[in-house]
């Protein structure tokens with residue numbers, strides 16, 4: 001469990017990025033911090049691994065303040081995946097993934113073998129192991145970034161807009177991969193995005209932030225969609241624009257769900273499916 005207790009961060013130029021922030025992040029779940037640019041998401045994430053220290057308040061991991069931990073050792077024990085992958089350009093893929101374990105004292109040969117296994121874990125072919133990052137697609141680079149984040153087998157994985165720079169199709173693949181990884185590896189994931197759809201897709205717990213990291217609402221996706229806490233939240237998640245309203249359209253093939261634009265969103269499972277639809281039930285996409 002990660003806990004923020006009355007955490008504030010004022011930068012040297014006077015910017016109050018985080019103002020008295022309190023949050024419990026449960027273990028082995030995905031918590032998504034979502035908010036517009038400048039709301040303080042990255043600052044919050046970086047306070048977990050001491051890339052940024054708070055001006056006041058504490059961040060605790062399993063009851064121990066991170067301020068009592070040595071920053072470099074702490075950073076190496078927590079996975080970190082950032083936008084544009086953050087790979088070292090002059091290192092091959094396998095060496096990029098093996099870097100942190102080697103720094104932690106794992107023999108290079110062992111670390112490289114584990115790195116190859118991690119390429120399998122994130123759905124990459126081992127053929128790319130000896131390529132340099134510039135020889136990979138954006139999606140492959142991000143997968144290598146995830147493999148690198150997992151390399152020290154951390155309990156906690158911090159992901160800062162990791163899929164912000166890839167095209168929508170690759171992004172959707174990487175999102176599904178993240179859901180699979182979380183299911184298989186059981187990590188505590190803290191994920192930053194400005195995309196509410198990504199937040200609802202990935203988050204067990206979603207934290208909607210306003211400027212100064214003020215919490216507008218925290219809850220599961222369904223709690224937030226069913227009961228937005230304020231006009232700000234309703235606007236942010238698109239309720240007021242009808243973006244999330246689905247309705248039933250009766251067709252000769254049976255009832256289907258359509259979105260506010262009239263696009264098919266899926267088949268209603270517990271509705272009143274016709275004989276034609278009964279053979280081919282599916283959930284809403």
Ligand SMILES: Nc1ncnc2c1ncn2[C@@H]1O[C@H](COP(=O)(O)OP(=O)(O)OP(=O)(O)O)[C@@H](O)[C@H]1O
Nearest residue numbers: 011013015017036037038039040041042043044194
């Ligand atoms: N090192 C710094 N010095 C001064 N101000 C900073 C520093 N880092 C961040 N800030 C400011 O703190 C506020 C929060 O920044 P932060 O990067 O945490 O927001 P964010 O929600 O992650 O934004 P984005 O989505 O654009 O990355 C912003 O106003 C930003 O300009």
